Amino acid sequence: MAYNCLMASVTSYYANAAAPVRADIIVQHERVLQHLATPGSWYSGAERLAIAKAAREARDCRLCQARKDALSPLSVQGEHDHDGDVPDIVIEAVHRIVTDQDRLGESWFQGLMGRGLTPGRYVEIVGVMAHTVSIDTFAQAMGLAPLPLPEPVAGGPSGYVPACATPGPGWVATIAKDNASGPEADIYAEMRGANIQRALTLVPDEKRSWFDLVGVQYLPQAWMRDFSQEFRAISHAQIEFLAARVSALNRCMY
Numbered sequence: 001m002a003y004n005c006l007m008a009s010v011t012s013y014y015a016n017a018a019a020p021v022r023a024d025i026i027v028q029h030e031r032v033l034q035h036l037a038t039p040g041s042w043y044s045g046a047e048r049l050a051i052a053k054a055a056r057e058a059r060d061c062r063l064c065q066a067r068k069d070a071l072s073p074l075s076v077q078g079e080h081d082h083d084g085d086v087p088d089i090v091i092e093a094v095h096r097i098v099t100d101q102d103r104l105g106e107s108w109f110q111g112l113m114g115r116g117l118t119p120g121r122y123v124e125i126v127g128v129m130a131h132t133v134s135i136d137t138f139a140q141a142m143g144l145a146p147l148p149l150p151e152p153v154a155g156g157p158s159g160y161v162p163a164c165a166t167p168g169p170g171w172v173a174t175i176a177k178d179n180a181s182g183p184e185a186d187i188y189a190e191m192r193g194a195n196i197q198r199a200l201t202l203v204p205d206e207k208r209s210w211f212d213l214v215g216v217q218y219l220p221q222a223w224m225r226d227f228s229q230e231f232r233a234i235s236h237a238q239i240e241f242l243a244a245r246v247s248a249l250n251r252c253m254y
Contacts, residue, residue, distance in 0.1 A: 010147060017142035028216040029138070029147065032131050032209070038153045041160045041203045042121045043128075045152030050085040051094060051125055052149060057082055058098035068100050089115045093125050098133065102251035109171045119172040120161065120202055127206030134213060138244040165202050175201035191219040218243075 010030045014021040036047045037053050038150050049087055058064055061081040067073035073096075080091045093112055096104060112122065136146040165173040177193025184204050191197050191211075198209035215221065219239070223231045232239065246252075 013144070013147060014142070017144060019142065021142065022079075024216050025138070028213055032135055032148050032155075032213055033147060035209045036131060037150045038156045039157050040128075040205065041125050042118070042124045042157050043152070044156055047086065047126050048124075049149050049152050051090065051128045054082055054086055054091055054094045055098050055129045055132045056136065056146060058095040061095055061099065064095050064099040067096075073100055073103060083234060089117050090121075090125060093117065093122065094129060097126065097129060107172055123172055123200055123202045123205055127200050127203055127210060130200075130210055131213065134217065138217065162202065162204055168194065170199070173202050174198040175204070185195050 010033070011026055013049045013246075014026055014029075021188050026164055036048055038048070043051065047154055053129055063076065063078040066078070067076045070076045080088075080095050082091050082095075086094075089112060096108070109122070113119070139146050149241065161183075162175055162184050163173050164179045164184055166179060167173050175187055175198065177191075179197075180187045184201070184243050187204055187207060188197065197207075197211070211221075227236055230236065234242075
């Protein structure tokens with residue numbers, strides 16, 4: 001019943017969009033809101049929604065803007081603007097990733113670990129933020145404010161760690177395609193196992209959910225390399241041109 005009510009509210013919200021919104025996007029964004037509100041591996045539903053809210057607040061943070069304008073972000077000290085719903089270490093991770101991600105390095109990541117964050121918590125934070133920024137950017141493109149966040153789903157985090165995750169190739173453990181087994185045997189369904197597909201696998205449900213969203217807002221895996229036909233209103237080449245331009249503007253190192 002709660003999901004049906006959420007579905008109706010998202011449908012009504014997008015009725016005011018600047019352009020018609022495909023039905024599969026509406027369904028997927030409804031699912032994303034429910035995903036954000038549901039307990040994960042390391043955070044409760046309420047905590048995950050607080051992280052999503054912090055991701056939205058980061059763009060108006062005065063400390064983050066001052067750091068972004070500075071030659072070195074570490075030269076600017078102060079406190080982040082936030083409402084206090086999440087610990088300071090989580091706010092530091094969320095705000096820096098949202099506002100200044102191209103200048104983050106492993107020493108910054110290790111500093112977070114030294115202050116009590118764990119790799120699993122870090123990955124879940126990134127997953128929640130990726131979902132939030134994605135649907136918020138879509139709403140902005142449609143001339144709308146971000147979708148209202150739902151009420152949290154009761155329950156605590158599972159603490160689940162996939163047994164087949166191994167160190168690297170980046171800062172956190174991931175599941176290599178050749179190692180995917182047990183509950184994670186499906187983690188690369190129709191995928192090649194590229195690094196970008198490995199990034200969130202330490203928290204498998206974040207990875208699964210993120211690529212479900214990618215498949216609707218971008219292209220499903222089976223369509224990406226099928227150049228015999230065009231599946232969207234614009235061509236593969238036009239999609240990739242836009243993706244490359246957005247990546248360049250965001251200084252995406254990938």
